[in-house]
Amino acid sequence: MAARGGGGRAIRVLNVAEKPSVAKTVSGILSNNQGLRMREGRSRYNKIYEFNYTIQGQPCQMMFTSVTGHLMEIEFEGRYRKWHSCDPVDLFQAPIQKHVPEDKLDIRRTLEEEARKCQWLVLWLDCDREGENIAFEVVEVCSSVNSHLNIWRARFSSLIDREIHQAAQQLERPNQLFSDAVDVRQEIDLRIGASFTRFQTMLLKDAFVFNFSTDGRNLILSYGPCQFPTLGFVVERYWEILAHEPEEFWKIQCSHTTDEGTAKFNWMRGHLFDYTCAVLLYEMCVQEPTATVTKVRQQEKLKYPPHPLNTIELEKRASRYFRMSSEQTMKILVQEQQQHPVWGPYAQQLLDPSSGLWRNPSGGGHDDKAHPPIHPTKFSPGESGWSEDHKKLFELVVRHYLACVSQPAVGAETTVEIDIAGEMFSALGRTIVAFTPTLLTLESGITRPPPLLSESDLLDCMDKAGIGTDATMHDHIKKLTDRFYATKEGSHFKPTNLGEALVMGYDDMGYELWKPNLRSMMEEDMKAVSVGNKRKDDVLATCLQQMKACFLDARVNKVKLFQALEIFFDRTNRTGGDDQHNHGQLVRKCDVCHDSDLVLRKKPDGKFMIGCSAYPQCRNVIWLPGSISEAVVTPTVCNTCTPGPVFKIQFTFRRLEIPPNFNVHHLGCVGGCDDIMRQLIEISGSGHRNFSSTPARGRGITAPSRNDSQNNQQQQATCSFCHQTGHSSSDCYSLTSQNRSARSQRVNSNNGDSPIPCTTCGSPCVLKTANTESNRGRKFYSCQSQGCKFFVCWEDSIPTTRGGGSSSATTTSRRQCGGGGQGGGGGQSGGDVRFVSATGDPVSGRSCFICGDPSHFANACPNRGMRN
């Protein structure tokens, strides 16, 4: 710390913590609970503590208050807040503002009032990026009323006396770069989330009959950079389960029973999928059954203590051991602890240097900079007023902590390997010399798919991929059920049809928007901003540019979303609200030809028109004012105009092209009842006239053209996917999972004689039959490869004629998959040895090798097994 307050007089210091409890605790520590006074602030929860303290020899009169997390929020400027007020793509550049929301205004008043009276501001926010950003929010509020404040940052990671005093004595300056990284995250999250959510919702919500109850709530098909990858994990596992093909395998079981008990030996090949081969080996063992012990290995086994608990690990363990949800766990966490009758003595022993029990905890490799590993802060018997869950959780924290600081457990392990007719088996923990097995059988088993993801698995996936923070992960999981994207069955998550269809739609476009990569890339960029390796504005511009390109492309390919949803849901006769960009949005039935629809379209020059969808056979047209900048058909039906329904249109006019007494926003009707519309046509002319005043912005329809990239020559790299400059396709946020043209070539080149290859892994797809009312009996292809993503397309949408080979599409083998194989599809793993039979013939016409009866296999033979 460089500066000091003036002279010997006490200076007034405003201290601000991230939450009320920290303000209270830190005040208690710094004042040593002497002369500590508390008074009310403007906000009910955020008290103000007062005490005297000395910083670097300078007497200080301390005022200590708090905020409750972020003080400010970002939001689009007013005219972009209504869903139909603009094209969702505009949200990638719509102006945004940071403001203190209504429910935080009282906290702002407290800060303003106190800041006016103070010379110093000391920020006691958490020492992570979010905390740094909140610090700057506090600075903004306080500086606005007192520009002379000397601003300091206290850095601490736990509420321990020594650390708090040290932080107060070694004040630093706040770190702008850390805060910048959060500004970038907030803006990207808002723009991507709002644009895709509005797009998806308006496109699909009214276009399908969703056969589930929304409990009276408005259905929102939200997209978020955290919630969607979380859904992705759930769907991906579900697909692995669906794609799992049970496969029979064979293993030789061997055990030896004596008076001391039974030793079970595991076949070191694990299991074989080739029946003939397993039989051959088994027969060799049966004919020559003496087991020779080839190796006895005795070694000391150390069981290392666990790493200290971080919040996520605590949530995972609480979920696994107690079936407590992560949300519950967070709530139950406690601070109080005293001498405990059970673990108290062990703790005392640990602390005794002469016991030699102590060992410094190992590093877990994670550091969020804001919190130390979870540890008991005090002792508590925990008997009074604690719920059972409360006690269990506390015991977990204490026991885990004691384990962390203990020496590893030492055990002895004996491995015995035996040889029967050249086949090796092994057993643990027994010492035997030579023997004839009491049991030697050939057993069959079947591979099982992995289970659905549990909450603990899901938290693990999110943690590994960096999705969310320890405080928000359970919110993202909960959002999946709130949005009807997934259901919780027991402690496992299963995607709903809606959740699966959305992921399928984007996947089929070739996008990885549902995968964690996007968030991981953003997180890397945030880190680069926070250490000064990348500039805030550059990261923002690049990311938004790429996501906008991705958005526009997704809109062009929205038919994929329709196709995916059609598999599960029936269509309504309403088109989606986004349809202006291809087919037009339905306004009413055409009153000239009485056959087709009048639809609202945006022309390439940016002007809007309403014409008959049967053009050029029917040339009916309704003229619109030329001053319209945006027009979107709403679900609202005019109750005056007939024949109905005539859907009202939300218009936005260009301010300079309409008289001042007209509103730029107008929910209008084109059925003839709307005087405002008539007047505006008279004043500004209709859309077919050429106005030179304001060139049309032409947004929304076309993907970024090559001209865009040519205009910007100073950046060399041009992405081959989104055609944006400044990055290559490998760094593109749009993250196509597949080259799109290669993808369509694969489907189109199918000559009908072979099964449709999966566009992801190349393995054959199977034909399935849809079971919804409108598509019942319609066939679609889906990849059945283990661990592969799902490729889906309707059979009748494939342009080529299939020549009698369609039945071959119903058979598939997962071994033909070129890209699958990971993802833990089989419940059985390890030791899989696959044999190709010597003749290469398929194993057919099997009969029991023990008795020769073709009615059963050896595993079901009454004569199976061999006993001494």
Added chain:
DNA sequence: GCAAGGTC
């Protein structure tokens, strides 16, 4: 009516 991040 939209995100994710703080926190009560």
